Amino acid sequence: MSIEPTTTNRAPSASVTALCPSVVNDERLVLMGLLTEVTARLHRVLGQEMERDCGIPLAWFEVLVRIVRSPDGHLTMSEVADQTVYTSGGTTRLVDRIEEAGLVRRTSCPSDRRTKFVELTEHGESVLESATALHLAHLDAHLTGLLSAEQRRAMVDALTALNGGPAQCPPSP
Numbered sequence: 001m002s003i004e005p006t007t008t009n010r011a012p013s014a015s016v017t018a019l020c021p022s023v024v025n026d027e028r029l030v031l032m033g034l035l036t037e038v039t040a041r042l043h044r045v046l047g048q049e050m051e052r053d054c055g056i057p058l059a060w061f062e063v064l065v066r067i068v069r070s071p072d073g074h075l076t077m078s079e080v081a082d083q084t085v086y087t088s089g090g091t092t093r094l095v096d097r098i099e100e101a102g103l104v105r106r107t108s109c110p111s112d113r114r115t116k117f118v119e120l121t122e123h124g125e126s127v128l129e130s131a132t133a134l135h136l137a138h139l140d141a142h143l144t145g146l147l148s149a150e151q152r153r154a155m156v157d158a159l160t161a162l163n164g165g166p167a168q169c170p171p172s173p
Helices: 014-025 027-054 058-069 077-083 088-100 122-142 149-163
Strands: 074-076 104-109 112-120
Touching (some): 058 074, 074 077, 077 088, 112 122
16 A cells, blocks of 8 residues: 655645744744754764864764763763763664774773773873864864854853753863
């Protein structure tokens, strides 16, 4: 059985037409749409630049940064999953690839042999250092350089509130 798409030549129904002003003008929908669009664009552009200039995917860079920001210099696999957008299985595959590239290693937790820590290797530290310098230039070009200092502070405050608290490494004043 084949389902044919509906034609787009007919006018929207009265209920859709009545809904349009609230869809277009509702501040909540506009805000969520803007956040989604900006995030998608930044991930796409910054990801392309990270791969081109640094040779690593943006997702790898994000994991390396989170490890460095951790208080003990390592994260458990579940902490990596919690701090990223990946499932447990996706995190395992991601860390596997980063480990194969020699940027991280897994070590055993001394108090719980079921737990594995993920930490940077010397090579990972070197890659992160050079990638960070390039990434900061990319961020200046596509994000922070487009905002005033006041707008950046307001954005950090708003996103911190939405995130439920400050990041482990708060921005410098």
